[in-house]
Amino acid sequence: MSERPEFSTVKRLACLALALSATLPAAAQDHSRVAILPGWQMADGRYLAGVEITLGPGWKTYWRQPGEGGIPPIFDWSASDNVASVEAVWPTPDIFDTYGMRTLGYSDRVVFPMMLTPVDATEPVRATLAMSYGVCSDICIPAQAEAANTLTRGEPVNVSVLSAALDARAIGPESAGVTGTSCNVAPQGEYAYSIEASIGFSEAAPGNLVAVFEVPEPDLWIGTPQAAPRGDTLTAQARMDWFGDGPLALVRDDIRITLIEPGVRSIEISGC
Structure with missing residues (x-):
């Protein structure tokens, strides 16, 4: 084949x-x-x-x-x-x-x-x-x-x-005022998926953060996320391409999300 x-x-x-x-x-x-x-x-x-x-x-x-x-x-x-x-x-x-x-x-x-x-x-x-x-x-x-x-x-x-x-290392979600995180993964084709994370903050969501998704699966390629704040929620979305065998089985607890204010601070969230 x-x-x-x-x-x-x-x-x-x-x-x-x-x-x-x-x-x-x-x-x-x-x-x-x-x-x-x-x-x-x-x-x-x-x-x-x-x-x-x-x-x-x-x-x-x-x-x-x-x-x-x-x-x-x-x-x-x-x-x-x-x-x-x-x-x-x-x-x-x-x-x-x-x-x-x-x-x-x-x-x-x-x-x-x-x-x-x-x-x-x-x-x-x-x-x-x-x-x-x-x-x-x-x-x-x-x-x-x-x-x-x-x-x-x-x-x-x-x-x-x-x-x-x-x-200069990342701080945890509690220290950054993160109140909750959820993820939605949806198929976009035979080998393509989208992932969208919604991250809630205790105050207005920062508008200057860059989002990064990481997973331990080496055969999963995650594109550059697009992040946008709305009220007290930051939404980050990215395309994922699966190069492994069989269907993608993604464990939500293994997803790591890092929110980066370049050169200033980062927020690390484990699991969604």
Whole structure:
């Protein structure tokens, strides 16, 4: 059976990205630098550190959901010592409009806080990172980087930098005055669907927020949402294209909605 034409296009683009990542990493390194910033051990035994990306003038990198173009960062900590798990914290991104495409990310410099849970909290952690990410100016280039640092139980360091990055993470719906969220998913064709979220606020809905939908299903493509306030309700709608096998089975509790005031704050809502 022949495959869907649009799926063939997606696969060709994926192959092109892989080819670029194999041939152009050195060029990407010319425009970005990755380092691990040590922080401190928290009261619960976890270590706080930061992954810092420093970018050249005019270059940017991407948030976990890069938008209509771009490459999200992937953090691989598997070569670390005394690390059981790592949780990434995502600072609120900026919004970029490049050649008519909306992307989400960071310019100049970004620090991603990392919460590293040690196997043994009484021992230092050797944090070893292999990272893939994208950088973009007039052209977009896949990048790869490696970094390492030892995290100890000594005095806190890089406090102001890491604290500022933590303060830039998303707030929850209660803190933002969100009173309720509901979603409606409707078929729009054999493989196409629409999703519409209605988000209620305790006061007038903000008019300057950009909406992002995320789901854990890798075969579901969600387009750029259109968000509009009306009274105390913000409505966000997007097209979804399903590339998986069989009918789409979307678990509402797995839908994550992030409302972004570019570079200022973001609101994260889990489930609708």
